[in-house]
Amino acid sequence: MTEVAGAQELGKEQLLDAYRTMRTIREFEERLHVEFATGEIPGFVHLYAGEEAIAAGVMAHLDADDYIASTHRGHGHAIAKGCDVKGMMKEIYGKADGLCHGKGGSMHIADLDKGMLGANGIVGGGPPLVCGVGLSAKVRGTNQVAVSFTGDGGSNQGTTLESMNLAAVWDLPVVFVIENNGYAEATSTNFSTKGLDIAKRADGFGIPGVVVDGHDFFAVYEAAGEAIRRAREGGGPSLIECKVNRYYGHFEGDAQTYRAPNEVENIRQEKDCLMLFRQRVTSAGLVEDGELDRIDEEVKQLIDESVEEGKASPEPGEEYLLTDVYVSY
Amino acid sequence: MPSVVGVIANPASGRDIRRLVSGASVFDNAEKGSMVYRLMAGLGAVGVGRVLMMPAASGVSESLRRHLRGHASEHRPLPELETLPMTVRHSARDTVEAVGAMLERDVAAIVVLGGDGTNRVVARHCAEIPLCTLSTGTNNAFPRMREATVAGMATGLVVTGKIGDEALRREKILRVGLNGDPDHDCALVDVAVCAERFVGARAVWRAADVSELFVASASPDAVGFSAVAGLLDPVPRTAGYGLHVWLTSAEDAKPPLTVPLAPGLVVPVGIAGHRRIEPGEEIPIEPRPGSLALDGEREIEIGPGDRPTVRLETGGPLTVDVEEAMRTAARRGLLNGALTAEADVPGDEPS
Incomplete structure (x- = not known):
């Protein structure tokens, strides 16, 4: 019989890890929401809050040498893939000891040692990258897998559709995750995306496509x-x-202004992934509230320290202007 | 008053994890739109004047509209299509709301295009309105895979009074109780007690996860958990009993039963025992953490303190027996002669 990954196999440590990942992303993003408003952070930030169950649920199956390609909304993917949280925060503050020496910022956080190919300012930029590393893994005969994350807006980009075709043609070890959050920037999917389910596009390429509730870890x-x-x-x-x-x-x-009044409040009350996760694992008797509360406290302290260090870290000096710009092969 | 038939076509059916685990069929929305058109052609041919439809997602409604535009020049009768005025949320609540509105509008029957899940939701809320159930996929136990044109004709013959109750069938239903609430939920075919604690991706495809099984009906040529019971002791839909099956690991059972558990997935299933169950008997499920799958999908999470029960009832939904309706039509010569172009034909009972 096909052995598949049911949730039953999740032990207590894995449940606590999943919660910690989701809570870390949430705290990171909620804090950035506050700190960005002060004007101290350069560039743009796009927050992943609300979508944590996807990053945590996917990355729970990936090994350190598996690859992911992320989006402009990439903090959650990076945290779940194991990138250093403090290094990420410093990067977002544009500091010299950030994950990319302060040269990338929020939208270009990358950590190749962790298989994180990068957040990506190009909408639909991730899928071609996973075809590349997927082909590499296939040719080298490793068991590595590459996962790309794309939004509903990105799902309409030619790059995404071309990549699905290429991955299908070459039978690549690739998974395309579409995070359909209902809006491509300010445009509702009702106006920008034909068909109810983006998953159905998989049929056209002869690959399986499924729909799941992205609030449910x-x-x-x-x-x-x-x-x-x-x-x-x-x-x-x-x-x-x-x-x-x-x-x-x-x-x-x-x-x-494109969202209905109370839209987000209703979702937070009814579908919040952390709330649903807590309710389920505690009522199932698998984890106690106190254990999750402890994680909340530890994560809060980690994010407090990250912001503090992010602010205190040195800016990159002029001597770094021309480093890391070109790569020799 | 022309006869009005309600139509519910679930645009979201056919996208669950079974596409990944077992190669289950995909059923696109354009085909569902074509099915509604063919259904309307069947209904119109026997005199149904109006179809009242739950608003469909773009893929379904566009395909349907294309067919309707093409039909305009063909001079064959087609019911008028009216879409229910309601806000669509793309969840099961849409179906509940649509069934409620159809009851208020006094529809004579509801045709359901969807899987077991959609049918279950409709059956819970449709009271005594007959259902015609059309499967939109290969892994369903309750709705049948059949041509929508013929289903439309059969349903039309019933709702216009050309054929009476002899073509209607009373289905059984499994009522699922929880902590003293005897009607917490229901299943039309089977209730599986799973070890998986969370509803997760909903589908159940591992026999090892299931410890107990209750079936209202079970055919040996079914696919899914009801096939386990169907291969042990077939339970016809018309039989006044159900079956309770206890499962064990395939290694412990000598020999295990070979069962098509999902399309493309034939596995050994260990059987510890089975017995027939009578209607009205409130059967407690062994209380332990896990989940209950209703008609193949995990729906209810069972915590340590929960006390679930299952009860078979013979008073489930009424369904149109398409084969019986068409047999009756043939026997009585109801379709002999040219079809009328009038959509609203008065029912002419043969003397």
Whole structure:
């Protein structure tokens, strides 16, 4: 019988890890929302709050040498893939000891040692990258898998559709995760995306496409587990569409006049991934509230320290202007 | 008053994890739109004047509209299409709201295009309105895969009074109780007790996860958990009993049963025992953490303190027996002669 990754296999430590990942992303993003408003952070930030269950549910199946390609809304993916949280915060503050020496900022956080190919300012920029590393893994005969994250807006980009075709043609060990949060910048999917389910586009490329609730860690975990196992075992690419909501604007400073009054408040009350996760694991008797509260405190302290260090770290000096610009092969 | 038939076409069916785990069929929305058109052609041919439809997602409604535009010049009768005025949320609540509105409008029947899940939701809320159930995928136990044109004709013959109750069938239903609430939820075919604690990706595809199984009906040629019961002791839909099956690991069972658990997934299933269950019997499920799958999808998470029960009832929804309706039409010569171009034909019972 096909052995698949049901949520049943999750032990207590894994449940606590998943919660810690989601809580770290949430705290990181909620804090950035506050700190960005002070004007201290250069550039743009796009917050992932509300979508944490996707990053945590997918990355729970990836090894350190598996690859991910992220989006402009990339903090959550980076944290879940294991990037150093303090290094990320320093990077966002543009500091010399940031993850990319302060030269990337929020939208270009990358850490190749962790298989994080980078947040990406190009909408639809991730899928071609995972085809590249997917081909590399296939040619080298490793068991590595590459996962790209794309929004509903990015799903309409030619690069995304071309990559799905290429991955299908070459049978690459790739998973396309579509984070459908309902808005391409300020445009509702009702106006920009034809068809109810983006997952159905997979049919056109002859690959499986499924829809899951992106607020539900366990739903994402199960679907991602199966798609990644397929890819690892030579079963080729697949597409997972996660229906989800973001809590903040497209970018920080977005007035969000395109959203209904109380839209976000209702989602926070009814579908919040951390709330749902806590309810389920505690009522199932698997984890106690106190254990999750402790994680909340530890994460808060980590983010406090990250912001403090981010502010205190030195700016990159002029001597770094021309370093890391070109790479010799 | 022309006969009005309600139509619910679930645009979201056919996208669950079974596409990843077992190669289950995909059913696109354009085909659902074509099915509604063919259904309307069948309904119109036997005199149904109006179809009242739940608003469909773009893929369904566009395909339907294309067919309707093409049909305009063909001079064959087609019911008028009216879309329910309601806000669509793209969740099961849409179906509940649509069924409620259809009851208020006094529809004569509701045709459901969807899977077991959609049918379950409709069955819970449709009272005594007959259902015609059309499967939009290969992994369903309750709705049948059949041509929508013929289903439309059969339903039309019933709702226009040309054929009476003899073509209607009373289905069984499994009522699921929880902590003293005897009607917490329901299943039309099977209730599976799973070890998975969370509903997660909903589908159940591992026999090892299931410890107990209750079925209202079970056919040996079914796919899914009801096939386990169907291969042990087939339970016809018309039988006045159900079946309770206890499962064990395939290694412990000698020999295990070979069961098509999902399309493309034939596995050994260990059987510890089974017995027939009578209607009205409130059967407690062994209380332990896990989840209950209703008609193949995990729906209810069971915590340590929860006390679930299952009860078979013979008073489930009414459904149109398409085969019986068409047999009756043939026997009585109801379709002999030219079809009328009038959509609103008065029912002419043969003497």
